[in-house]
Amino acid sequence: MQKRVIELYEKVKDSVVSITAVKILDFLFIREPVSGLGSGFIVDERGIVVTNAHVVEGYEHITVTLSSGENVEATIIDIDPHYDIAFLKIPRDNLKPLPLGDSDELKVGQFVIAIGNPFGQVLGGPSLTFGVISGLGRNLRTEGKIYENLIQTDAPVNPGNSGGPLIDLEGKAIGITTAMIPFAQGIGFAIPINEVKYSLSQIEKYGRILRPWIGIYGLDVNPVIAYQLGLSKPAGVLIIRVVPGSPAARAGIRPGHVVIGTDGKEIQGIGDLVAKLREKGIGQEITLNLYAQGGIRNVRVRIEEAP
Structure with a gap:
């Protein structure tokens, strides 16, 4: 195992980068630089780097340090604050991207x-x-x-x-x-890296990240939640927050409701719900099959682009 870990480190280290971000804050008429540090990794040989949104969001000057020690000025392609993902572009090619799993x-x-x-x-x-x-x-x-x-x-x-x-x-x-x-x-x-793969496909197709959104946050229904709510099996999404003014809020969906299916087909959890929204696409309507107060009702919700 030790040999395997050493070999993996040598295999991937040239794909991992350092990120330095700087912004200038005005405090009592004095401009002070504030810097942050983070990491990232190369996902495309043409100079695309992925990192966390919070590492670079709000900063004015972003520098990527490659494994060779070279410092390169980076620009932000797009940021998805919901999933804390950001893509950067550096003016280099023939880089070594890190293979993405599933x-x-x-x-x-x-x-x-x-x-x-x-x-x-x-x-x-x-x-x-x-x-x-x-x-x-x-x-x-x-x-x-x-x-x-x-x-x-x-x-x-x-x-x-x-x-x-x-x-x-x-x-x-x-x-x-x-x-x-x-x-x-x-x-x-x-x-999860599949969120990065989805975002990267959106950038390649549209030049930015488009995410279908209805404005809910939820938990996968586990056996404990299913027992407490009187559900017949541990499946679905328990809604814990609804964004005010969102499509879900306008449709009357509330925290405590459970999404047990979409368009009449059962879902197992958040992953299934997100996949259904992406399959439908922005601008389309989806029927959420909700469990609430011991009964089931169907609600039509229009899918919008995430703000």
Whole structure:
């Protein structure tokens, strides 16, 4: 196993980059620079880098440090704050992209490697931590935001490694490390790589990320939730928040409702619901089959582009 991890590090390290972002704040008529550090990785040989949205959002000057030590000015292609994903463009080609895996095939207990490069300009190379997938489909509420369907890992995610890849033992990226829970021992999270693949396909097709949206946040219905709500089986999405003024809000959908199907077909969880919205597309209507107060009703909702 040790030899395998060493080989994987050597295989992927040239695809992992360091990201430095700077913005100027005005405070009492004094302009002070504020900088942030993060990581990212190459997803296209033509100079496309993916990282977390929070690493670069709101910053004016973004620099990517390649594995060679070269510093390159980057521009933002697009940002998806909902999934905490950002794509950058650097004026380089013939780069080494990291192969992307399939996050829908992940299993709890699977070995993973987290790689970050927050101090590429100083220390000169990525760092590595090793662990397992300790949970799937996690939902995290932090700083007023809700992140859905996250991968949980016990591979330590050090400050500044945010935006780096979570890698399987085949050397494929299966997630983007994105958060740590303060005061919790050994808990890290990653965005599933299939969200990155979807966003990248949108950029290639439209030049920006278009996400179908109805304005709900939810939890996968597990056996405990199913028992508490009187559902016959653990399937569906328990709505925990509805965005005011959103399509779902206008349709009368409320927290506590459970989406058990779409257009008459059962869904298992958030992943199925998102897939159905993408299949329908922006501007179309979808029928949500809702369980509420012991009964089932159908609600038509118009799909819009996420704000």
